[in-house]
Amino acid sequence: MFSFPSFYLITTTLLLLFTTIPLNKSQPFSPRLLDSILQEHAFQPLSGHRTKTGVIYSGNVPSNLTGTSIAALRLRSGSLRRRGYSKYNEFSIPKGVVVSPYVKRVILVYHNLGNWSSVYYPLKGYVYLSNVVGLLAYNASDVYAKELQELDVRVSGYPFVVKFKDLKDDLPHGSLPKCVFFDLFGGVEFEKLVNGSVCVSVNQGHFGVVVEDGLSRLNSSDRNPSTLVLIAGLYLLMQVSK
């Protein structure tokens, strides 16, 4: 049991921590709002009369997003599961992919954020060697639908493979490129880059190749001020519990 003063200290430390950790909520360029805008625009070519299943349709982005590109691919979910889809721009979709809740057909929306990559997916301390690309799965039943929720996507066995073209290769000396993966809930993960230009994933979301920014590597202490607060807090706690 903590005595009263240490309880007070813990609370203060926690409060301090939560107020210093930078939150992305105030970010003016919301990736989720972008997903929603791009979903609506990517679906548009599929509203024509003779659109086909299994064909990639490229879409038009709104003029304030010039520089990004989008596409849509409609598949029966049975075909997605049995066969996958081997070449959807950078993506290879493995067989064994299951979406839930069950829908008869899915639309897989592709994003290439081009020069907007670091605007919507800023990563402090890193520079992008690729554009950020994304793949998101939706219910295909209503091609006029807006603000659709993504379907849940699960692989069984093989992962999604993302093969980047034209990686920037003017790397700072000794730097190690990595894959970065952004899920739909604000999570960020770094993974190993395979074969020089390939990222693998068991999830839908957005992908890029990054390298640590040489300058911020030397300046790592100013990259994460909350670490200092954490250390100070722990130190205080140790003093109190002595």
Ligand SMILES: *[C@@H]1O[C@H](CO)[C@@H](O)[C@H](O)[C@H]1NC(C)=O
């Ligand atoms: C772009 O324009 C659309 C309307 O077409 C608007 O909803 C959206 O907020 C704008 N996006 C940006 C980043 O200005």
Ligand SMILES: *[C@@H]1O[C@H](CO)[C@@H](O)[C@H](O)[C@H]1NC(C)=O
């Ligand atoms: C990206 O490039 C287009 C022109 O191709 C430009 O209109 C747009 O403002 C640029 N976006 C950013 C974030 O620089």
Ligand SMILES: *[C@@H]1O[C@H](CO)[C@@H](O)[C@H](O)[C@H]1NC(C)=O
């Ligand atoms: C898919 O969309 C159709 C048409 O909007 C709707 O009736 C159906 O419930 C949706 N399915 C799921 C699983 O959301």
Ligand SMILES: *[C@@H]1O[C@H](CO)[C@@H](O)[C@H](O)[C@H]1NC(C)=O
């Ligand atoms: C990496 O390259 C090897 C040899 O070419 C190949 O067998 C393997 O499938 C590649 N891995 C990925 C994830 O592309």
Ligand SMILES: *[C@@H]1O[C@H](CO)[C@@H](O)[C@H](O)[C@H]1NC(C)=O
């Ligand atoms: C470290 O950061 C300071 C200020 O943020 C900057 O002036 C300095 O150039 C940086 N040092 C290196 C080696 O990047």
